[in-house]
Amino acid sequence: MRHKFASFVALFMSLALSTSLALGQGPDLNFLNHNQPILDAHNCYPYEGHWNDRIKRALNSGFPVSIEQDLAWYVDPATGKGRAVVSHTPHPTGKEPTLEDYFFKQVSPVVEKAIAENKRNEWPLIVLHFDFKDNQTALLQAVWQVLGKHEAWLSTAVKTSDPNKLSPIDRKPILVVTEEANEQQKVFYDDLPVGARLRLFGSAHTHPTPKGMTKEQAMHWAVTVTPEELLHEKPTNYRRWWNSSWYAVEEGGEPRAGDWTAADNKRLHSLVDHAHAMGYWVRFYALDGFAPAEDQGWGSSYNFGSREAVTLRWKAAIAAGVNFIATNQYEELATHLKQDAKDLRPSSSSPAK
Numbered sequence: 001m002r003h004k005f006a007s008f009v010a011l012f013m014s015l016a017l018s019t020s021l022a023l024g025q026g027p028d029l030n031f032l033n034h035n036q037p038i039l040d041a042h043n044c045y046p047y048e049g050h051w052n053d054r055i056k057r058a059l060n061s062g063f064p065v066s067i068e069q070d071l072a073w074y075v076d077p078a079t080g081k082g083r084a085v086v087s088h089t090p091h092p093t094g095k096e097p098t099l100e101d102y103f104f105k106q107v108s109p110v111v112e113k114a115i116a117e118n119k120r121n122e123w124p125l126i127v128l129h130f131d132f133k134d135n136q137t138a139l140l141q142a143v144w145q146v147l148g149k150h151e152a153w154l155s156t157a158v159k160t161s162d163p164n165k166l167s168p169i170d171r172k173p174i175l176v177v178t179e180e181a182n183e184q185q186k187v188f189y190d191d192l193p194v195g196a197r198l199r200l201f202g203s204a205h206t207h208p209t210p211k212g213m214t215k216e217q218a219m220h221w222a223v224t225v226t227p228e229e230l231l232h233e234k235p236t237n238y239r240r241w242w243n244s245s246w247y248a249v250e251e252g253g254e255p256r257a258g259d260w261t262a263a264d265n266k267r268l269h270s271l272v273d274h275a276h277a278m279g280y281w282v283r284f285y286a287l288d289g290f291a292p293a294e295d296q297g298w299g300s301s302y303n304f305g306s307r308e309a310v311t312l313r314w315k316a317a318i319a320a321g322v323n324f325i326a327t328n329q330y331e332e333l334a335t336h337l338k339q340d341a342k343d344l345r346p347s348s349s350s351p352a353k
Contacts, residue, residue, distance in 0.1 A: 027235050027279030029323075031155075031169055032124065033064050035276070037318050039333050040066040040129065040326035042286040045086040045102060047297050049095070054330075055106045059126075061334035066127035066324050069103055072096070073139035084142040090133035099146055103128065107174070111153050114173045124155050124175035127324070130200070135183035144187060147176060147199040156197040159189065163236045176200035179243055189238040203243040204280055205233055219256075222247045223267065227274035234278060241281040241323070244271065246302070246313075249284070254302045260312040265320075272320045283324030287313050290329065298328040307332070315340055 029035040041058035044067045058067050072087035074094050085096035086103070107126055114125055132139065147154060155175040158167040169175070178184050180203045188200055207230045209218045222245075231242055247253040249268050275282040286302035289310025304310045314333055317325045318340045327333045 027166060027240060028168065029276060029279065029281060031171070032127070032175065032281060032323060035281075035321065035323065037322050037325055037337060038064050038066055038127070039330060039337060040068060040127075040283060040285070040324040041330050042068055042302075042326040042328050043070065043088065043298075044068050045070065045088070046097070047088055051297050055103065057330050059107070059110060061330045062338065063122070063125040064127065065125075066129050066326075067103070067107075068129040068131055068326070069099065070131045070133055071099060071139065071143060072133040073136055073142070082138055082142065084139055084146065087133060099143065100149075104146070104150055111173045115153075120171050123171045123173050126174045128174055128176045128200075129324070130176070130178040132178065132181065132184065135181045137183070137187065140184060140187040144199065150174075151197070151199060154199055156199055157201075157237065159192050159194055159196050159198055160237050161194045163189075163238065164234070166235065166237050166240075177203070177241055179203045180205055180239070185238055198238065201240045202238050203241050203283075204231060204235070204239050206231055206242065206244065219247060219252050223249065223251045227271050230271070231275060231278060231280070235280055240279075241283065242275045242278075243283045243285070246284055246287065254286075254288070254304050255300065257304055257309070260309070260316065265316050268316055268322075269320045272322055276321065281323040283326060284317060284322050285326035287317065287325060287327045287333075288329055289313075296328070302328070311336065 032038070039058070039061055041054065041061070044054045044058050046052045046054065055067060058065050069086050070088050071084055072090050072092045073082055074085045074087075074092040074096065075082040076094065084099050085092050086099060087096045110125065114123065130143070153172055153174050155169050155172045157169045160167050176199060178188065178200050185202055188202065189198065192198070207225065209221060213221060230248065233239075245253060248271060250257045250264055272282055287304070287310055288298055288302045289304040289307050290298070291306070304313065310327075310329070314325065314327075314336050318337060325333060325337075
C-alpha cells in the first residue's frame with residue numbers, strides 16, 4: 001500500500017512539474033539578489049555636462065546595483081535623424097550622450113569580466129532601469145534596437161502565448177526594467193511574436209490618484225489607501241515589479257516628512273509585504289537627506305533634509321525588504337546595505353538557478 005502511495009505521489013509531482021514547465025512559472029523573486037535590497041542609483045547620468053562620474057560611482061558602490069537612465073528622443077535638425085539620448089528632460093539639445101555611449105560602453109568591462117568568470121549565481125550584477133521622458137514610438141523602437149545589440153548580456157525570458165503565464169528569466173549579467181506606460185508594453189511586449197525573447201520588463205499598473213482631489217486630499221489618500229487597492233493586478237510575463245513614490249509611506253512624501261514613527265514603519269512593511277505576496281519586486285523613490293550646501297545636482301524634491309533623517313528611512317527600507325532603494329547618495333546607502341542587509345549570497349561554487 002505504501003509503495004502504491006509513493007508511486008502515486010511521484011507521478012503527481014512529475015505531472016505537476018511538467019504542467020508548470022508547459023504553462024510557465026510563478027514569479028521568482030529570488031532571481032534578483034535573493035529578494036534582498038539593492039542600491040538604485042537614481043538619475044545616474046550627467047546634467048548639462050556636469051556630474052559625469054555617476055555611473056562610475058554607482059559601479060564602485062558594489063554589486064548588484066541598479067542604474068537609472070532617463071531617456072529622450074533627439075532629432076538632429078540638420079539631418080532629420082533621431083537618436084536615443086540620456087536626458088533628464090523630454091527636450092534634449094543634442095549635447096546629451098547616447099544610451100550606447102554613456103551606459104553600455106561604461107559597463108562593458110564589468111560585463112565582459114563577469115562573463116569570463118561565469119559566476120552565474122551572482123547574476124544579474126546590474127539592473128538597467130529606464131525612465132522614459134516620453135513614449136513616442138521612435139524612441140521606444142530605437143531603445144529596443146540598442147538592447148538587441150547587447151542581448152547576449154541581458155537576462156531575457158520567452159514570450160508565452162498567455163501573458164499571465166510567466167516564463168523563467170534566463171540569468172545574465174544585466175537585467176533591464178522599465179516603467180508602467182502601456183505604450184512601452186506595446187513595443188516591448190505586445191508587438192513581439194510568441195516565442196520571442198523579452199529584453200526588458202515593465203512595472204505594474206498602480207492605482208491612480210482619484211480625480212477631483214485637492215493636493216492635500218491626494219497626499220492623504222496616498223497614505224491611507226490600502227495596499228490591496230493600490231496594487232491589485234497580478235504580475236504578468238512582462239510586468240514583474242512595482243514602482244512607488246515615498247508619498248505612499250509618509251503623508252506629503254520626503255519634503256513634508258516629520259519624525260519616523262512606528263506607524264510609518266508599519267505602513268512601509270504592509271506595502272512591501274503585499275507587493276512581495278503578489279509576486280512583485282518593489283522600488284521606492286527617492287530617499288535623500290542632505291543640507292543645501294551638499295547638493296550635487298540632486299534637487300529638493302526627494303530631500304528629507306538631513307543625513308540622520310534619511311538614514312532612519314534607509315534602515316527601515318532595508319529591514320522591510322525593499323528591493324530597489326532609490327537615492328542620489330550612492331556611497332552612503334551602499335555602506336548601510338553592506339552593514340544591515342542580510343547576507344544571503346551563495347558561495348561562488350553554488351549552482352545557479
